[in-house]
Amino acid sequence: MTGARRGPGRPPRAEAAEGPDARTRILEAARAEFAERGYDKTSVRGIAKAAGVDPALVHHYFGTKDEVFAAAIEVSFEPELIVPAVLGESTEGIGERLARYFLSVWENPATRAPLLAVIRSALTHEAAAKVLRGFVLRRVLERVAADLDVPDPKFRAELAASHMIGIAILRYVVRVEPLASATPDEIVATVAPTLQRYLTEA
Amino acid sequence: MTGARRGPGRPPRAEAAEGPDARTRILEAARAEFAERGYDKTSVRGIAKAAGVDPALVHHYFGTKDEVFAAAIEVSFEPELIVPAVLGESTEGIGERLARYFLSVWENPATRAPLLAVIRSALTHEAAAKVLRGFVLRRVLERVAADLDVPDPKFRAELAASHMIGIAILRYVVRVEPLASATPDEIVATVAPTLQRYLTEA
Incomplete structure (x- = not known):
């Protein structure tokens, strides 16, 4: 070049x-x-x-360091690629696609480590929480919310995100059983209808 | 005495x-x-x-220190009092009772601080995660699960808990909007049906 x-x-x-x-x-x-x-x-x-x-x-x-942090998170999430893939062509099956994508990122140790670092950092340092709030969640969740046809789409997108974050913490960090040993399919089967409802039902 | x-x-x-x-x-x-x-x-x-x-x-x-930690968490949760109150006499309305109880604990700064400390500690120290896993989640979630008539009740109770923990993190720690400014009623209205389904539907 x-x-x-x-x-x-x-x-x-x-x-x-x-x-x-x-x-x-x-x-x-x-x-x-x-x-x-x-x-x-x-x-x-x-x-x-x-x-x-x-x-x-x-x-x-x-x-700044905060901006490097935000860029390092974004390169893990790849929102530019992922958001359209998860949203797909219609909202049919969006709950399942979102649950599967999220679990696939966490199942992979290479992408799990930086995500875990983000959550840990946000919980222990206000500066990191601010980055997560400002750069990442706004950019990712606003993109998702923009395509949703529900009342208060950002609120709904945040509730969906909260569920996936909580699952990640109990499954991969605290490792409670049987959640820690469940297969991704078992989790998706139970959680997908919840995400589907949040993202599509009035 | x-x-x-x-x-x-x-x-x-x-x-x-x-x-x-x-x-x-x-x-x-x-x-x-x-x-x-x-x-x-x-x-x-x-x-x-x-x-x-x-x-x-x-x-x-x-x-040991771990056992003091577990006791300090339990005194915040008061599972002996709360679990029967949330479970109630029937499973009707259990999703709403659970969501309301959980939010009331987090809305109160006096109980929020120690809970936050628990989650922070569990995310940053394996010893604390082990305490949360062994003493607390097992004791609380097993009590809840024992009263549920669903397939894999512990798995369902953990999914319900994961959602509430994720909401707490995004609302009270990361403080994403509009979730951070939503009223407890608004959150309960959307989340209660999810918890109800996890805890009661086959």
Whole structure:
């Protein structure tokens, strides 16, 4: 991509540090740092070090620590891809699609760790709660709510989200039985009608 | 109560430290310490100091730190009183009673703080999660499940609990709108049918 700007003698390291991949590496490092250390102990400097870039580059791409945090969450959720896929072409089956998608994200350890870090951080640091409230929930839930034909769609979308978050906490963190050992299918079968009602029934 | 054992010249301080009130004071101190400092930073020594008793008395009444933690949670929930009241004489209206009770506990700042401390602790310390799993959820949810006439009653009780925990997190901690500003009645009206279905329908 930027190869055309580079003379034949320039070391490839310059591109690795500044090229299009640096942004991705910063995000991956941020996810890992937030997941491992929590919101409070993660710093832009630490993220930059883990990504092998200058802290100024982190600021250049993302701004403040809060904005890196929001971007690291969004890259886990991928709302741009997921929201349309879950909403689908009609609201028929939306409860089941939402429950399945949510469980699939949590069943995968690679995506579970950063999500858990987000919830932990939001519960222990007001700054992280504010990021979750402002950047993420608003962006994701407003997109979902915009497509719903129910009274008070944001309220309904939040109730659906609350259920899935609570299930995640009891199943993956507290690990109560039998919820922790239930199959995703068993959970979906019981929960999907609830989400369907919240998102579609007046 | 123990006055009969005491000679007329004994100082009342001895009773204050060892009498029936000491147990209550230890529990109150434990609630406050866990709520304020979190699970990790709370010690039996610190609880004893806040209650004005010897640490040995804390061990005498409750055992380990985990057992004090469990007792401090139970005194917030009062499952002995609440479970029968929520279950009532029939399952009719059980969803609404459960939603109303749960919200009333969270709406009250005095009971909200220790509950929040429990959830925070469980999310950040495996030892606290184990206490929540073993002592509390098992004791409360098993009592509820024992009275239910549905397939897999514990699974159903856990799904109901998960929804209420998720609502508490989004409403009182993350404070997403409009859920944070909704009235308890608005939440109960939408959520009660879900709980009713989980706890009563095959």
